[in-house]
Amino acid sequence: MARKCLLIFNPFSGNNSITEAELLEMTEVRMPEYAVELWETTGENDEDKIAKKYEECNPELVLIGGGDGTVKQVAKSLNDKNVPLCILPLGSANGLAKCMGINDLVDSWEAIREFKPQNIDAIVINGELCLHLADFGINANLIQKFEQEESRGMLGYVKNSISEIFGTEAMRFNLKIGEESFDLTSKMIVLANGDRYGTGALVNPQGIMDDGKFEIIAFNPDTAEDYVRMTMAFIKGDLDQIEGVQSWSVEECELSNLEGAEFQIDGELMGSPEAISAKIHKHAFQFLAGKSF
Numbered sequence: 001m002a003r004k005c006l007l008i009f010n011p012f013s014g015n016n017s018i019t020e021a022e023l024l025e026m027t028e029v030r031m032p033e034y035a036v037e038l039w040e041t042t043g044e045n046d047e048d049k050i051a052k053k054y055e056e057c058n059p060e061l062v063l064i065g066g067g068d069g070t071v072k073q074v075a076k077s078l079n080d081k082n083v084p085l086c087i088l089p090l091g092s093a094n095g096l097a098k099c100m101g102i103n104d105l106v107d108s109w110e111a112i113r114e115f116k117p118q119n120i121d122a123i124v125i126n127g128e129l130c131l132h133l134a135d136f137g138i139n140a141n142l143i144q145k146f147e148q149e150e151s152r153g154m155l156g157y158v159k160n161s162i163s164e165i166f167g168t169e170a171m172r173f174n175l176k177i178g179e180e181s182f183d184l185t186s187k188m189i190v191l192a193n194g195d196r197y198g199t200g201a202l203v204n205p206q207g208i209m210d211d212g213k214f215e216i217i218a219f220n221p222d223t224a225e226d227y228v229r230m231t232m233a234f235i236k237g238d239l240d241q242i243e244g245v246q247s248w249s250v251e252e253c254e255l256s257n258l259e260g261a262e263f264q265i266d267g268e269l270m271g272s273p274e275a276i277s278a279k280i281h282k283h284a285f286q287f288l289a290g291k292s293f
């Protein structure tokens, strides 16, 4: 008997270059030992609908065809199911998929063939699930601009990030880790489970997604020279060795946002919370990861 697989597909992800029929045809060729049932997201109340669909189908594997937003939705609704998940990266940036070594569909098919479920941690921040990266400051501001201008695409992002680095004021934060307390003045504070943004910038070279820890990284580029150094380090992945960058690896922390910086979790704006409390949820999910994971 064929193994059951549920494919949750968001037809609006990325530049919607792939149709439902094409995707199903690919699964037939690439994963012949599975009976794949495809379900399209509706954009309304999908978390409940996904949970219901899962109960009806009772699959051995759940494929998520979409961008980071869709991955988050599926992860939230199947939180307690312990079923292996695999991403078919169909969004425009797919930062989360890249952190798991899934850069394109070829990586997904290979991960399914290999079938080695990996434990993946999550960070719970003020009750919200964070699978990838959350931050105060520059990146949250960028996402806000992005949504306002609708100038999507990488060029807009890069253009805005340069003006944002110089335009953002450093703000005060207080970080509490156990009994220790740190006063920080930063342009950006990142809470990271994964190691990179969707652009490929390695924000957190130490980030291991199954070690029961997450990283807090505080940045404060001041001059153009600092900015260039940090950009180079982003690309090379040795940001942790750069002056003006502080980082901590923790299981939990509290962070007070003393001057009302904007906050985002996995690309979703969260306003400017006065304080956040963050805790790792070790091995919250099982994902099929790519070779480079």
Ligand SMILES: Nc1ncnc2c1ncn2[C@@H]1O[C@H](COP(=O)(O)OP(=O)(O)OP(=O)(O)O)[C@@H](O)[C@H]1O
Binding pocket: 010, 011, 012, 013, 014, 015, 040, 041, 042, 043, 044, 066, 067, 068, 069, 070, 071, 090, 091, 092, 093, 094, 267
């Ligand atoms: N059938 C649908 N109609 C309209 N919107 C939908 C539908 N299905 C899902 N959505 C919306 O798509 C969003 C998630 O999209 P996606 O997975 O592409 O995430 P993303 O991070 O925005 O990805 P991208 O990289 O493409 O921008 C959710 O806001 C969800 O409500």
